[in-house]
Amino acid sequence: MSIPLDRHSLAAVAPTLAAITEQTLFGEIWQRPELSPRERSLITVAALIAQSRPQQLAWHLSFARQNGLSKEQLSEVMTHLAFYCGWPAAVSALELLNASEQE
Secondary structure (H helix, E strand, O other), rough: OOOOOOOOHHHHHHHHHHHHHHHHHHHHHHOOOOOOHHHHHHHHHHHHHHOOOOOHHHHHHHHHHHHHOOOOHHHHHHHHHHHHHHHHHHHHHHHHHHHHHOO
16 A cells, blocks of 8 residues: 655655645645635635545645634535535545544
8 A cells, every 4th residue: 555645745756746736736826815725725625525535635634724624614514515525525534534633
């Protein structure tokens, strides 16, 4: 089983993609004033749940907490998305949220 790449370890495997990610995604897109970091985290978490992307979701759940979302709010997002994205996607996301709280 491979270890999922995160924002930091990506540079060891794909330095150019890591640089583009830092400069464009986190440097320009995440810094645009039209949405707050909290709102961007909410949108990103929802998109990753909808697409069943648990490897990226784990990191973004932690980042969402840093950006002001509570465990209860994230749990509510997952409950809401169960009806739009399906129970398996929501439950898998809740498992990641629960695991992140145990660490």
